[in-house]
Amino acid sequence: MKKIILSFFFSIALFIPLKAAAAHQDFSKLNELYRAENYEEAYKGYAAGLAKDRNNPKLWYNAGNALYRMNRLGDAVYAYSKSFLLNPRDGDVRFNLEYVMRQTGQAFVPEGTPKLLYVMFYLFSAAELKAIVIVLFWTTMLAACFCVMTQGKARRFSLRVMIIAFALLIANGGWAWARHYSQFSSSAAVITKPGGLKLFSGPGENFRECATAPEGRIVRILSGTDEKYYEIGLTAEGISGWALRNGVKKL
Amino acid sequence: MRLKKIFLVLLLASIQLVIMLCPSWAIMASANVDRSRISLDERITLTIEILDDSNGRASQPKFQVPGFGMAFVGTSQQVVIQNGRVSVTRRYTYVLTPRITGVFTIPQIRIESGGESTVTQPIKVEVYKSSIGSGSAQGSAGRNQRRSSAYRQSAQSQDEDDSEEEEEESQPAATRNPSQPKNGITRQTGRSSDSVLIRATVDKTSAYPGEQVTLSVTFYTAVPLVDNPMYTPPVFRNFISEDLPPVRNGQTALEAGGMPYGYSEIKTALFAMTPGNAEIQEAFVKATIAKEQNIDPFDPNFIQNFFSGSVMAGNTKVLQSKPISVRIKPFPSGAPSYFNGTAGSYSMRSYVEKGKYKEGEPINFVVTISGTGNLKSITAPKMPDTPDFKVFDTQVSLSQNKNNDKLGGKKTFTYLLLPRSHGRKTIPQLKFSYFDPNSERYYTLQTKPVEIDVERGEGAGKNIYYNQTGGAEQVVTPTATDIRYVSDVQGNSLFAETASSIASMPEWIHLVPVIVFIALLAVKKFARYRDENPQLFRFKGAKGKAHRQIDEARSMIKAGQPSEAVSLLYDALMDYLSDKCGEKVSAMQSRKAMEVIRSRFPRVEEAELESIRSLWQELEMHHYAPGKADMLSADALAQRCRLILKMLDGKLK
Numbered sequence: 001m002k003k004i005i006l007s008f009f010f011s012i013a014l015f016i017p018l019k020a021a022a023a024h025q026d027f028s029k030l031n032e033l034y035r036a037e038n039y040e041e042a043y044k045g046y047a048a049g050l051a052k053d054r055n056n057p058k059l060w061y062n063a064g065n066a067l068y069r070m071n072r073l074g075d076a077v078y079a080y081s082k083s084f085l086l087n088p089r090d091g092d093v094r095f096n097l098e099y100v101m102r103q104t105g106q107a108f109v110p111e112g113t114p115k116l117l118y119v120m121f122y123l124f125s126a127a128e129l130k131a132i133v134i135v136l137f138w139t140t141m142l143a144a145c146f147c148v149m150t151q152g153k154a155r156r157f158s159l160r161v162m163i164i165a166f167a168l169l170i171a172n173g174g175w176a177w178a179r180h181y182s183q184f185s186s187s188a189a190v191i192t193k194p195g196g197l198k199l200f201s202g203p204g205e206n207f208r209e210c211a212t213a214p215e216g217r218i219v220r221i222l223s224g225t226d227e228k229y230y231e232i233g234l235t236a237e238g239i240s241g242w243a244l245r246n247g248v249k250k251l
Numbered sequence: 252m253r254l255k256k257i258f259l260v261l262l263l264a265s266i267q268l269v270i271m272l273c274p275s276w277a278i279m280a281s282a283n284v285d286r287s288r289i290s291l292d293e294r295i296t297l298t299i300e301i302l303d304d305s306n307g308r309a310s311q312p313k314f315q316v317p318g319f320g321m322a323f324v325g326t327s328q329q330v331v332i333q334n335g336r337v338s339v340t341r342r343y344t345y346v347l348t349p350r351i352t353g354v355f356t357i358p359q360i361r362i363e364s365g366g367e368s369t370v371t372q373p374i375k376v377e378v379y380k381s382s383i384g385s386g387s388a389q390g391s392a393g394r395n396q397r398r399s400s401a402y403r404q405s406a407q408s409q410d411e412d413d414s415e416e417e418e419e420e421s422q423p424a425a426t427r428n429p430s431q432p433k434n435g436i437t438r439q440t441g442r443s444s445d446s447v448l449i450r451a452t453v454d455k456t457s458a459y460p461g462e463q464v465t466l467s468v469t470f471y472t473a474v475p476l477v478d479n480p481m482y483t484p485p486v487f488r489n490f491i492s493e494d495l496p497p498v499r500n501g502q503t504a505l506e507a508g509g510m511p512y513g514y515s516e517i518k519t520a521l522f523a524m525t526p527g528n529a530e531i532q533e534a535f536v537k538a539t540i541a542k543e544q545n546i547d548p549f550d551p552n553f554i555q556n557f558f559s560g561s562v563m564a565g566n567t568k569v570l571q572s573k574p575i576s577v578r579i580k581p582f583p584s585g586a587p588s589y590f591n592g593t594a595g596s597y598s599m600r601s602y603v604e605k606g607k608y609k610e611g612e613p614i615n616f617v618v619t620i621s622g623t624g625n626l627k628s629i630t631a632p633k634m635p636d637t638p639d640f641k642v643f644d645t646q647v648s649l650s651q652n653k654n655n656d657k658l659g660g661k662k663t664f665t666y667l668l669l670p671r672s673h674g675r676k677t678i679p680q681l682k683f684s685y686f687d688p689n690s691e692r693y694y695t696l697q698t699k700p701v702e703i704d705v706e707r708g709e710g711a712g713k714n715i716y717y718n719q720t721g722g723a724e725q726v727v728t729p730t731a732t733d734i735r736y737v738s739d740v741q742g743n744s745l746f747a748e749t750a751s752s753i754a755s756m757p758e759w760i761h762l763v764p765v766i767v768f769i770a771l772l773a774v775k776k777f778a779r780y781r782d783e784n785p786q787l788f789r790f791k792g793a794k795g796k797a798h799r800q801i802d803e804a805r806s807m808i809k810a811g812q813p814s815e816a817v818s819l820l821y822d823a824l825m826d827y828l829s830d831k832c833g834e835k836v837s838a839m840q841s842r843k844a845m846e847v848i849r850s851r852f853p854r855v856e857e858a859e860l861e862s863i864r865s866l867w868q869e870l871e872m873h874h875y876a877p878g879k880a881d882m883l884s885a886d887a888l889a890q891r892c893r894l895i896l897k898m899l900d901g902k903l904k
Contacts (some may be wrong), residue, residue: 027741034737055743055751062737087743092735099734124750131750134761141764148771 030062039069055127057086061093068100074192074215076100078249081218085184085251088122104216110183121175122184129179133172139165183218189232189250191217197248199241203229210241221250278303280362282371284347290379295347296324299371301362303339309364311343318355318378320348320445322566348445349378446474449536451485451572453521459580461594461625462688464521465495465656468534468572471505471512477565480538482517485572489529489579490521491625495656520658522594522625526581534572539565582686587695589632590684595624595659597685601698603678609706614640614668616678618698621661624685626651631664632681632698639676643667670705677702786833793830793903797823797896805889813885817873820885820892824870827896828863831903841867848903855902862898866891 026049033042043066049059064079080097087093098108109118124132143162147155179185191197196214200207203226213219213234222240223231230248233240279302284295297316303309315321324344347357357374447470454465470480495518504511523529582592601618608614620629631645644667651660670676678701686693742748781788800823807816825837828844832851836844844867845860870888 028739031737031739057743057747058738058740065734065737068734087747092738096734099732125747127754128747128750131753134753134756137761138764141768145764145768145771148768148775 027058027062034062034066034069037069039066042066043070055086057083057090057093060086061090061096064096064100068096072192072194073100073104074190074194075249077104077216077218078190078192078251081184081188081190081251084122086125086127088125100216101218104214106216106218121179121182126176126179126186129172129176133169133176136165136169136172140169183235184251185220186251187221189219189221189230189248191215191219191243191247192249193244193247197243199232199239199243200229201241203231203242207242211237211239213243218251219248221248278309278362278364278367278369280309280360280369280371282357282360282374284357284374284376287375288377288379289349291349291352293349295319295349295376297345297347297357297374299343299345299360299362301341301343301364303341303364309341309362312360312362314358314360316347316355316357318350318353319376320350322346322348322568324566347376349376352378352380354378447472447476447536447538447540447568447570449534449570449572451531451534451575453531453575453577455577457578457580458523459582459594459686459688460523460525461592461628461686462523463595463624463658464490464523464529464577466519466521466531466575467516468519469514469516470536470538470570471503471514472538472540473510473512474540477539477541480515480536483535483537484517484519485534485574486532487521487530488532489524489527490531490577491524491628493520493522493625493627493653493658494518495520495653495658518656520653520656521577522628523577523579526579529577529579531575531577533574536570537567538570539567541565583691585693586686587684587693589682589695590686590693591630593624593629593683593685594688595622595626595685596687596689597622597624597629597683597694597696599683599696599698601681601701603701603703606702607704607706608670610670610673612670613643614670614678614703616666616668616701618664618666618681619661620664620683620696621659623657623659625658626660626662629662629683631666632683634666634681635679637679638671640668640670640678643669670703673705673707675702676705789830790833793827794896794900796830797827798893800826801889801892801896804892805886808882808885808889811882813882814873816885817870817888820888821870821874824863824867824892824895827899831899841871852903855899859895859898859902862895866895 026045030042030045030049033039033045043063046059046063046066049056050063053059060079060083064076064083067073067079068076077097077100080093080100083090083093084097094108101108109115140162143158143165146158147162150158180187191213192215194215196212196217198209199211199213201210211234213232217234219232219234221230222233226242228245229242230245231240231242232248280299282297282299284297286293286295289295299312301309311326322345324346326344327342329340329342349355354375354377357376359370359373361368361370449468449470451466451468453467458464466485468482468485470482472480499516499518500514502511502513521529521531582590597620599618599620601616603614603616618632620626626649631647634642634645646665646667648663648665649660650663651658653659668678680697680700682695682697684693684695743751800819804816804819804823807813807819828836828848832844832847834847836847839847841864845864848855848860848863866888870892873884873888
C-alpha cells in the first residue's frame with residue numbers, strides 16, 4: 001500500500017515539471033514580445049496558450065498585463081481575476097488585480113475588512129478548497145471504516161481521526177459556502193465592454209435603461225436563462241438589470 | 252398766393268444757406284506760441300484754442316513736435332452765451348523744450364469734434380544756441396572749448412559719430428555723475444535741460460563670454476515727483492544678469508553750474524553667453540511730475556480748475572534709455588583640455604576631513620574654487636576614474652559676494668568617496684581651467700594628490716549620507732506606481748497542481764469510501780447475527796460442509812488413504828446430522844438418533860431412516876476398524892454418503 005501511494009505521488013511530481021518544461025520556451029518568447037512592448041502579439045500568444053490550458057494562472061496573469069498595456073481595463077480585470085481565482089496566494093496577481101480594480105473605482109479588499117482576514121479568506125483557490133474537502137471526506141470515511149473494522153485502541157484512534165476530519169470538513173464546507181457568496185464567487189462576472197455596459201429593466205433594448213455598469217466592474221450574474229442577456233447585479237449599489245452577454249465575461 | 256410762394260422759396264434758401272454755413276462756425280481752432288525764437292535753454296508755451304459750438308465735444312489734440320520735448324501743462328474752458336447761441340472756447344497749453352538747434356515747424360494740428368474737423372496753421376520756431384542769446388560770448392566760448400576737448404578725447408577712444416552722443420559725450424568729465432565710469436559710454440533720450448531723464452551706461456563695449464559687464468541705469472530728476480517712479484529693467488539678449496544691490500541715491504549736477512539733480516542708480520552685472528553681439532534693450536521709467544502752473548485766484552476759471560484737481564495733478568512721463576550693444580569676443584585659441592568656458596580669476600584648494608578612515612566609511616573630499624567671476628557657471632571638476640574609490644554624487648554649495656560691484660565668492664564641491672578596499676589610497680588630482688580676461692590668458696589649477704590610510708572595517712559599513720551637514724537620512728519617495736511585470740515562471744505550484752488533479756477526479760469515485768463503509772457495516776452486522784445464531788448457520792451450512800468433507804474423502808481415497816477417508820466420511824455424516832438436528836448425534840446410539848431425526852423432521856420416511864442407519868453402522872465399523880477398509884469399499888461408501896445427503900436434503904428443512 002505504501003509503495004502504491006509513493007509511486008502515485010512520484011508520478012505526479014515527475015509529470016508536472018515535464019509539462020512545465022515543454023511550455024517554457026513559448027512562454028519566454030511571449031514575454032520577450034511583452035518586453036519589446038509588442039503587447040498585441042504577446043496577448044495573442046497568451047490567449048493561444050489559454051485556449052489549451054484554461055487553468056494556468058501565470059498565463060492569465062501575463063495576459064492581464066498585456067491587456068492592461070493595451071488599455072483594455074475590463075479584460076485586464078477579468079484576466080487578473082481568473083489568475084487570482086486559480087492562484088490566490090500569488091502576490092503579483094493580488095497587486096495587479098488591486099491596482100486595476102482601483103483604476104476602475106473598486107476596492108479589492110472591501111471597506112472595513114481587515115486585509116489579513118481577507119487574505120486568509122482567499123488563501124486557497126476554489127480547486128484547492130474542493131480538493132481539501134475531498135481529502136477530508138475520504139479521511140472521514142476511511143476513519144469510519146477503520147472504526148467499524150477495528151477494536152480497542154485502534155478503534156479509538158480511528159474515531160478521533162474521524163471526528164477531527166469531519167469537523168474540518170464541516171468548517172471547510174462553511175468556508176466554501178461563504179466563498180460562494182463572495183466577490184469572486186462562481187457567479188461573478190466582469191464587464192469587459194469598452195466604455196461600460198447599459199443595464200435594462202428586462203432582457204431587451206425595448207425595456208427601460210436603468211443603469212450603466214462601468215468597464216472592469218465585477219458583478220454577479222443573477223440569472224442566465226436568456227440566450228442574449230444576463231441579469232446582473234451590482235452589489236455595492238444594490239442595482240440589478242439585464243445586460244448583453246457579449247459585454248460580460250463570467251469568471 | 253404768389254407772395255406766399257416767394258416767401259417759401261426765400262425761407263428754404265435761407266435755411267439751406269444756414270445749413271451750408273454752419274460747419275464753418277461749428278468748430279474753429281488756432282495755435283499760438285509765446286515766442287518764435289528761443290535759445291536751447293528756454294522754453295516755448297504753445298496754446299491751442301478751440302472754439303466749439305457743439306457743446307464742447309472736441310477732444311484733446313494729439314500731435315508731436317519734431318526737435319522738441321513736449322509737456323502738457325493743462326486746459327482751461329470758457330463758455331459764452333451770445334444771442335442765444337452757446338459756444339465753448341477751450342485752451343490746451345503745452346510747454347515745448349528744444350532738444351537741438353535749428354529752425355523747426357510746429358505742424359498743422361488736427362482738431363475733431365462731432366464729426367467735424369479743422370486744422371491749425373503751422374508755426375515756425377527758431378532755436379539757437381544759448382550763448383548767442385545770452386550775450387556772454389566769453390563764457391560760452393570757454394564752455395564750448397571744454398566740450399570740444401572732451402568730445403575729442405571721447406571720439407578718439409570710442410569712435411562715435413552720433414550727433415546726440417556728441418552732445419552728451421562733450422560733457423566735461425568733472426560734471427559727470429560721480430558713479431559714472433570715466434571710460435564709459437553714455438546714452439540717453441533725455442537731455443540735461445530736462446527736468447527728468449534716464450541714462451543707461453556700461454563699463455565696457457566688448458567682453459569675453461563669462462566676463463562681467465556692469466550696467467548702470469540712472470534716473471535723474473530736478474523736479475519734485477508726485478509719486479514714486481516705476482522702473483522697468485531692460486531686456487538682455489545673450490546676457491545672464493545678476494543684480495548688484497543696493498540702489499544708489501544722491502544729488503549731482505550734470506553740468507558745471509547747472510541745476511542740481513537727484514538721482515537713483517541701479518547696477519547689474521552681465522555675463523555674455525556666446526561670442527557675437529549682446530544687447531541691452533531699453534530701460535523704462537514712468538514718473539509723474541508736478542505741474543508747473545501759475546495759480547491766479549482772479550482767473551475766471553480758478554474755481555473750476557481748483558475743483559477739477561488740475562491744480563494738484565501731475566504730468567506722467569515715460570522715459571526710456573537707448574539700447575546698448577556690446578561685442579562679445581571669442582576666446583583666444585589654445586584653450587586647455589579642462590577649459591569649459593569659465594572666465595574670471597580664481598584659486599583652488601582641496602582637503603579631506605581626516606587622514607585615516609575605515610572600510611565602508613564615507614570620505615568627504617572637499618574642493619573649493621574662489622575668486623571673481625560668475626561662480627554659478629562653474630561646474631564640478633571631473634573626478635578621474637580610480638580603482639581605489641567608488642565616487643557618489645557631488646554636493647555643491649555657493650557663497651557669493653558683490654564687493655565693489657564685482658561678482659565673486661567661493662564654490663565648494665564635496666565629493667563623496669567610498670574606499671573599495673583597505674590600505675593606503677590616493678585621491679587623484681582634479682584640474683580646473685579658466686580664462687582671465689584682464690591678462691587674456693588661460694590658467695589651469697589642480698589639487699594636490701591626497702593620501703589616505705584606509706583600515707579594515709568593523710563589520711557592516713555605515714550609512715552614507717549625502718548631506719555634509721549631517722542632516723536627516725534621505726527618504727525614499729515613490730514617484731509612481733505601475734502594474735508588476737509579467738511572470739517568467741511557468742505553471743502552478745505542486746500543491747495547486749495536486750489539488751487541481753484531486754478536484755478534477757470524477758465524482759462517482761467519491762462514492763467508493765461510502766460503499767466500503769456501508770459494506771463494512773453490513774459485514775459487521777452479519778457477523779454479529781451469525782454469532783448470535785450459530786445453530787441456524789450450522790443447519791444451513793451442514794450440506795455444504797458435508798459435501799466438502801466427502802470430496803476431501805474421495806481425494807484421500809484416490810491418494811491411497813481409504814481408512815482416513817472412511818473416518819472423514821463418518822465425521823461428515825455425524826456433523827451433518829448434528830448440524831441438522833441441533834444435537835450432537837455422534838454421542839447418541841443410532842436408534843436414539845433415528846428417533847431424534849424422526850421427531851425433528853417428520854417428512855423423513857422409515858426407509859430413508861433405515862438407509863441412514865445402515866450407512867452409519869457401516870461407517871462406524873470401518874471407522875473403528877480401519878484396517879478393513881479398502882479403496883473400493885471406501886469409494887462406495889462415499890457415493891452412498893453423497894446419495895443419502897442428496898436424499899435428505901429435501902427432507903431435512
